[in-house]
Amino acid sequence: GQQLNQSPQSMFIQEGEDVSMNCTSSSIFNTWLWYKQDPGEGPVLLIALYKAGELTSNGRLTAQFGITRKDSFLNISASIPSDVGIYFCAGDNYGQNFVFGPGTRLSVLP
């Protein structure tokens, strides 16, 4: 089946730094979503993107729907300790295929 690749797999950053991560696919998706999972919890939706080129913000988070429709990007500005967790991208192709990426594990050092 279709798979998503996320980069980087993990990252360690200093508090206050900006973070960038991406998600790529060999297939086109019509919807991209970004979720965050805190330890011991279920994933929580952060941002949903529905149109190629769309740029959407949610507080310090900004996500973009790649123009090729095969990728998406998530940026976090001025990271804080509570940003720690696993960030998953997910792609949807009109409900025909829906898949989660393997995740990017973020650690924030004080």
Next chain:
Amino acid sequence: DAGVIQSPRHEVTEMGQEVTLRCKPISGHDYLFWYRQTMMRGLELLIYFNNNVPIDDSGMPEDRFSAKMPNASFSTLKIQPSEPRDSAVYFCASSDRAFGELFFGEGSRLTVL
């Protein structure tokens, strides 16, 4: 508003025993999903329901796994007999659309000894 509610949060059982995981979706959501999460395989969709009807169960590993949704507010995932390789976190999620904006429960962590 209450989110997706799963029980139990943790279960430890011995190989061969029956395991039943339970889920109460968000009221008004027509879609319910069961996912399994492991380090090796990440988040895997096991099965999903629309209006209490199973739509796609192609992700169910084998006949030992079964899922039911007797009404709009309750679903179960059963493993019988359980095996150590079934150890994972099982998530239930609900949505008002086929895919996309899923709302996950806190998960049921299963350990099969």
